Amino acid sequence: MGHRHPSKLKNPEVSHARARWLLRAELAGCDACRAEGDEDALSDLASGGVFDSLITGFVLSRVQQWHSPSRPSQYPATVYRIAPIDERDFWRPPTQHCMRVCTVTGAGGDGVDTLPALRELRLMSARDRSLVLDDVIDGLAETEG
Template sequence: MGHRHPSKLKNSEVSHARARWLLRAELDGCEECQREGDREALRDLASGGVFDSLLTGFVLARTQQWYSPSRPVQYPATVYRIAPIDERDFWREPTQHCMRVCTVQGSQGTSVDTVPALKELRLMPMEDRGFVLDDVVDGLAEAEG
């Protein structure tokens, strides 16, 4: 790609360079880069890869938003269990499935075990992977806005 998408991202948990690039393209509304980044993310389902970085960033950002002293959470916990019902209802079915096997860990909910979700993504048809990626990137973009 011959151009850049300047943006200072708030979410430091999206650590993979290409995942950050895709998120900046999303925030900038560059459809060409979004398509390229989506294709790359959908192919890179390795632990530590593009999709993993986006998924981790999404879960950690959302976990912080969902925190409520009146509703404390014991970790480890699946993302699906700790997400508010209205959030879960917003996710498409393949995303809901991934969030049922993705686990937030650590005493303060500061890490994510995405390995089971990545395994499930590998078993999904490309269209369903795309639904999950759309939900994750939309959630990240919303958190950045």
């Protein structure tokens, strides 16, 4: 596209340049760029790719929000297990499935093993993949807002 979407993103875990571009397009409400970025994400299911970067950023930002001293989590743990019930209920079924196999790692929940989720995404229909992408982008946009 011939234009830019200026924005300082708060989520440094979304490290892939194209993933960051897609998130800025979402925040700017640019439908044309969002469609182009969605296409890029849906076709790049490699480790370190666009979708991987989005999932990683989503999980790490959410883990920080979910942290509660009264309900400490022990890692490794699946994202689905540590997410609050109201959050899990908000996710569509394909996203719930991906979050059941995506694992938060590290002593403080500062890492994410997305490989099983990426593997599951490759097995999903294009429609289900796009539902997961929508949930992830919506969650990232919430943390940026």
